[in-house]
Amino acid sequence: MKRTFRRGFTLVELLVVIAIIGILVGLLLPAVQAAREAARRMQCGNNLKQLGLAMMNYESAHRRFPAMGIMNDTSPGLGREGNTYAWTIAVLPFIEQTPLYERMMGRARPNGLGLPRPWSGTPQWAYVDAEEFNWGVTQRNWNVDIPSFICPSDPPPPDRNESPSLLNYKASMGDTYFQNHFPVSAWGTRDNRGVFHINRFLPMAGIVDGTSNTVLLAEVAGGGAPRDLLGGVVQNMQAWDPASCLARVGMVNGRRQLTGAVREIWRPVSGRAWDGRPYFCGVTTMSAPNGPHCNWGGGDWNESMVPASSFHTGGAQAAMADGSVQFISQAIDTGNQTIVQQSNAAGREMFGGPSNYGVWGALGTRNGSEPGANVSN
Numbered sequence: 001m002k003r004t005f006r007r008g009f010t011l012v013e014l015l016v017v018i019a020i021i022g023i024l025v026g027l028l029l030p031a032v033q034a035a036r037e038a039a040r041r042m043q044c045g046n047n048l049k050q051l052g053l054a055m056m057n058y059e060s061a062h063r064r065f066p067a068m069g070i071m072n073d074t075s076p077g078l079g080r081e082g083n084t085y086a087w088t089i090a091v092l093p094f095i096e097q098t099p100l101y102e103r104m105m106g107r108a109r110p111n112g113l114g115l116p117r118p119w120s121g122t123p124q125w126a127y128v129d130a131e132e133f134n135w136g137v138t139q140r141n142w143n144v145d146i147p148s149f150i151c152p153s154d155p156p157p158p159d160r161n162e163s164p165s166l167l168n169y170k171a172s173m174g175d176t177y178f179q180n181h182f183p184v185s186a187w188g189t190r191d192n193r194g195v196f197h198i199n200r201f202l203p204m205a206g207i208v209d210g211t212s213n214t215v216l217l218a219e220v221a222g223g224g225a226p227r228d229l230l231g232g233v234v235q236n237m238q239a240w241d242p243a244s245c246l247a248r249v250g251m252v253n254g255r256r257q258l259t260g261a262v263r264e265i266w267r268p269v270s271g272r273a274w275d276g277r278p279y280f281c282g283v284t285t286m287s288a289p290n291g292p293h294c295n296w297g298g299g300d301w302n303e304s305m306v307p308a309s310s311f312h313t314g315g316a317q318a319a320m321a322d323g324s325v326q327f328i329s330q331a332i333d334t335g336n337q338t339i340v341q342q343s344n345a346a347g348r349e350m351f352g353g354p355s356n357y358g359v360w361g362a363l364g365t366r367n368g369s370e371p372g373a374n375v376s377n
Helices: 011-062 098-107 135-141 242-246 358-364
Strands: 069-071 084-086 169-172 215-219 249-252 255-258 315-320 325-329
Touching: 011 169, 011 215, 011 315, 011 325, 098 135
Parallel strands: none
Antiparallel strands: 069 084, 169 215, 215 315, 249 255, 315 325
């Protein structure tokens, strides 16, 4: 009888095939990752555009943009204990979240018992007695991540203890950050030059530099570690110039990271969509995108110099007041970063005149007499 032998792969042939597959995977993986990031960036831009249009629709309906935040101890306060509630609540009906908005307003003051605290992310921070707010209600109507508020490129913070709802898109406060955590009425003429401020409802006519030249919203990344440039926050800067903030970047373990005191891991800048303070819902145009985020003091209740930032390569996206979305390069002109922001009536950053902080500063101002400023400059 004739025998037939089946010849299999030799060890050498098998190793060669495995090596070829490995090389192909190595070549294709960056392309796949790049395609995924391109899709995430497109989705992120779409989210930003929808929020920009929601702001404009709100202005069309109310003849005013929403305030950056409504401080609770002034009319029409929404909750309890002196908290500040963000613009994000106001735009919910304009992003197809009307049922959620109505449920929130059913609990808000002055008609209801009051909204939960903006950091009510777990039962320990929630109102739990029947007289105030039930934890189960909080879970359904407060601890809710809205997809339109989240950039898919930004990793979520690891600790959600004080992060009931994520937010990567922040309202522009312009090229100033002096006392931006107070309402305008608290300091008389202390008024930032961006479109948004606490307890200020600006009409479209207040954007005198032109809608195509004025930033409404910009991305802010929040998912990084405490010392990362993206997501980390410098504490106790106690200076009014962007250069002092930039000086808090150094080499740590062979990487460019933040130095000195930084924020706690459980207070991420992207963690409180309902908190109306600048740290959580605002952005400034004093320093370039993807630069350091600096607080004047030691907590999230102080003045906050918040740069635009993202995990997209080379910059971050911004929604303009004309409804367009622009990609802002981290190499954009930011003028003289050593100029100290004035905190008195002589300061042009407060009361008009071209921004000291270049094209990016000019794009943040609503009234800086800079109609020629544009992203391409």
